[in-house]
Amino acid sequence: MPWTPAASNRFYRLLVRAGLFLRWLFRIRLMVTGQENLPDGKAGAVVAITHFGYLDFAAAELVLWRHNRGQLRFMIHQGAADHWLAGPFISAAGQVVVPHGSGTAAYDDAVARLRAGDYLAVMPEAGVSRSFKVRECKTGAVRMAAEAGVPLIPVSVWGAHRILTRGNSLPLHRVRRAPVRVHVGEPVDLAAGIDAEAETARLRRTLQAGIDAAIASFPVAAQPGDWWMPADLGGGAISETERQRLDAADLARDRRRTSRTTAAPEVNPPTE
Numbered sequence: 001m002p003w004t005p006a007a008s009n010r011f012y013r014l015l016v017r018a019g020l021f022l023r024w025l026f027r028i029r030l031m032v033t034g035q036e037n038l039p040d041g042k043a044g045a046v047v048a049i050t051h052f053g054y055l056d057f058a059a060a061e062l063v064l065w066r067h068n069r070g071q072l073r074f075m076i077h078q079g080a081a082d083h084w085l086a087g088p089f090i091s092a093a094g095q096v097v098v099p100h101g102s103g104t105a106a107y108d109d110a111v112a113r114l115r116a117g118d119y120l121a122v123m124p125e126a127g128v129s130r131s132f133k134v135r136e137c138k139t140g141a142v143r144m145a146a147e148a149g150v151p152l153i154p155v156s157v158w159g160a161h162r163i164l165t166r167g168n169s170l171p172l173h174r175v176r177r178a179p180v181r182v183h184v185g186e187p188v189d190l191a192a193g194i195d196a197e198a199e200t201a202r203l204r205r206t207l208q209a210g211i212d213a214a215i216a217s218f219p220v221a222a223q224p225g226d227w228w229m230p231a232d233l234g235g236g237a238i239s240e241t242e243r244q245r246l247d248a249a250d251l252a253r254d255r256r257r258t259s260r261t262t263a264a265p266e267v268n269p270p271t272e
Contacts, residue, residue: 004087007094009071015093016065019058027177028163030062033213034184037153038067044114045187046145046152047072050207051123052132053161059180060121060155072121073113075106075140096120107144114148124203127250128166131243132230134208139196142203146194151187154203156210158183158218162228181214 005011023030039045049060057074064070074095081090081097090097096113098106110120122144124137134156145152159180163170170178185206190199215233222229229235238246 004091011092029179044150053165055160056157146190154185158214183210
């Protein structure tokens with residue numbers, strides 16, 4: 001069990017400044033469209049972020065920080081929180097930890113934070129999409145926004161996966177000046193009693209539309225077969241069919257691993 005320090009806004013700001021320093025050091029080019037859709041004031045919001053790489057969350061946080069010094073709280077699964085090194089950072093940064101088994105308590109905590117004015121980040125795909133197309137999303141982001149009475153803001157990140165993602169990473173010298181495109185979609189207000197499945201399908205389409213727009217204006221021209229481009233655009237990423245097959249295999253393996261103890265953890269609140 002790692003050390004679990006109390007949440008500290010000062011520590012969170014330190015992490016953000018460390019991210020800003022690394023961005024400056026490597027001259028990462030962060031290009032944003034739709035910035036007018038970011039929240040102002042102290043009203044809460046659910047920020048739904050695409051998940052193609054391991055740094056998408058950082059790009060979204062830096063954009064919000066630059067906009068209004070907003071602090072994103074992320075939903076993190078218990079496995080990461082139990083890590084000896086990451087755990088104390090997650091605790092001190094005040095993230096919402098989803099425990100093994102039932103995520104009801106974490107869901108209630110997240111809704112309470114939203115009502116109190118927090119910005120809560122959710123990656124509704126609940127895992128990296130290896131096809132670099134927005135994969136099936138869970139309903140947690142939609143349900144939390146509707147229950148808390150706060151807007152749902154879709155954020156599509158393209159290019160961060162070229163720096164670090166599952167199975168691939170750029171050599172350090174190519175990270176320098178790497179471009180990252182962030183598209184912020186229009187906020188969606190969701191009333192209580194909405195059709196969560198239908199709204200989640202709409203969220204997925206909106207996130208993919210943001211990715212399409214980001215690709216269209218990306219400053220690096222892709223060559224045929226480039227690993228970081230989707231297969232349907234001539235890239236070398238796996239197809240959606242293969243991605244679905246691998247996702248199913250991963251899920252089956254996770255279920256076997258946890259069947260003797262508890263249900264597999266989720267990054268998002270449990271679906272209906």
